[in-house]
Amino acid sequence: MFIDQAIIHVSSGKGGDGMVHFRREKYVPRGGPDGGDGGKGGDVIFEVLPTLNTLATFQRQAKYKAPDGANGARSNMTGRSGEDLIVHVPPGTLIFDEKTGEAVGDLLEAGQQLLICRGGRGGKGNTHFATSRNQAPRMAYRGEQPQERVLRLELKLIADVGIVGVPNAGKSTLLAAVTNARPKIASYPFTTLEPNLGVAVLDDDTTLVLADIPGLIEGAHMGLGLGHDFLRHIQRTRVLIHLLDGMAEDPLLDFMQINSELSLFDPHLAQKPQVVALNKMDLPDVQARWPQIEAALKKKGYPVFGISAVAGTNVKPLLYQAVQLLATLVDEPEPETVPVYRPESDPREFTISRVADGWRVSGEAIERAASVTYWEYDAPVRRFQRILETLGIDRALREAGVEDGDIVHVGDYELQWNN
Secondary structure (H helix, E strand, O other): OOOOEEEEEEEOOOOOOOOOOEOOEOOEOOOOEOOOOOOOOOOEEEEEOOOOOOOOHHHHOOEEEOOOOOOOEOOOEOOOOOOOEEEEEOOOEEEEEOOOOOEEEEEOOOOOEEEEEOOOOOOOOHHHHOOOOOOOOOOOEOOOOOOEEEEEEEEOOOOOEEEEOOOOOOHHHHHHHHOOOOOOOOOOOOOOOOOEEEEEEEEOOEEEEEEEOOOOOOOHHHOHHHHHHHHHOOOOOOEEEEEEEOOOOOHHHHHHHHHHHHHHHOOOHHHOOEEEEEEOOOOHHHHHHHHHHHHHHHHOOOOEEEOEOOOOEOHHHHHHHHHHHHHHOOOOOOOOOOOOOOOOOOOOOOEEEEEOOEEEEEOHHHHHHHHOEOOOOHHHHHHHHHHHHHHOHHHHHHHHOOOOOOEEEEOOEEEEOOO
16 A cells, blocks of 8 residues: 555654863862763754655554753763764655644755754753852752654655546556556456556657556545545646546546546646547547547547557557647746745743643643753752743632642642742
């Protein structure tokens, strides 16, 4: 089964903790602080690898975590930074935040990179806090916590020409006849459950990348018959070869139905140039109905060919017509706009809520401050108290009715309120 969607969990590395340490040497009774800084956690970076063409890897592995930064050490030694984690994806991968549905990025070109999760900064060691008045500071910062995200990946095939039509029209047979692709072929509806790519070499200077799009049925735009999955792959093709089944009850009705499904799913799909081909011209019954079908389609303004994918009849002129249509197209930006950078809310904002055993303070800045605080030392705790006052949380808690001895939750920490 062609894998074109995956949901994965990614996490950057935690920053290493800064160290509280004092120089210890013989004959140096007061060596002063020499605690080193923690190393930075590794980033998670997505990179396009052109040799990939499915998301199958992400079905086998759904969790990705970059290495943490190492803690600081004595003698002012900084901890080793965690290596960045490079996650390879195929070209044409769309990335969405699964929780919010927000578009994160659109990766198309070989080697293109996108930073997904930034590693936590390393904490500072106590060397940074020495002053003339405090020459032995028991103060340091812990490393920042990692960023975590749940992502949805979607892959759209990138091809010059997409071959569309109803099930059993002969799309896979045509692709196999003009390229080296070897799709499964049989005379059953929905034989093809996965798109296939192939490269057709028409002459020394002309090649076409074709995608055989699985057969569409009525209601595909609403997801019937895997419709959403199939229609998604047509969006990035530039020209369509619309293949009609010459032995169908009403090929013209099939033609109108498929175009209707394309338009209902995405209005831009209906505007793509089309070359229409009636397949199975090697059969006498199809040859007999060909003049009527040809006249009706030409009246609608479509270039139309009678072909036999099995015998190879009139196939090359069909492909050359697609090449001519491609040559007339002007590259335009895609109709969907996928932002890479997202507007951020003010990290200083916070909320206060009543919980069963006390109060909970939530907010990006205050939770980050709590995560880097060494609670076992007095100086970092006093610093955290000043942050509460600066952000206005101290006053907000008093106004909300906090009382002496109440438990206040900040992130993963439980603090006791003292007036």
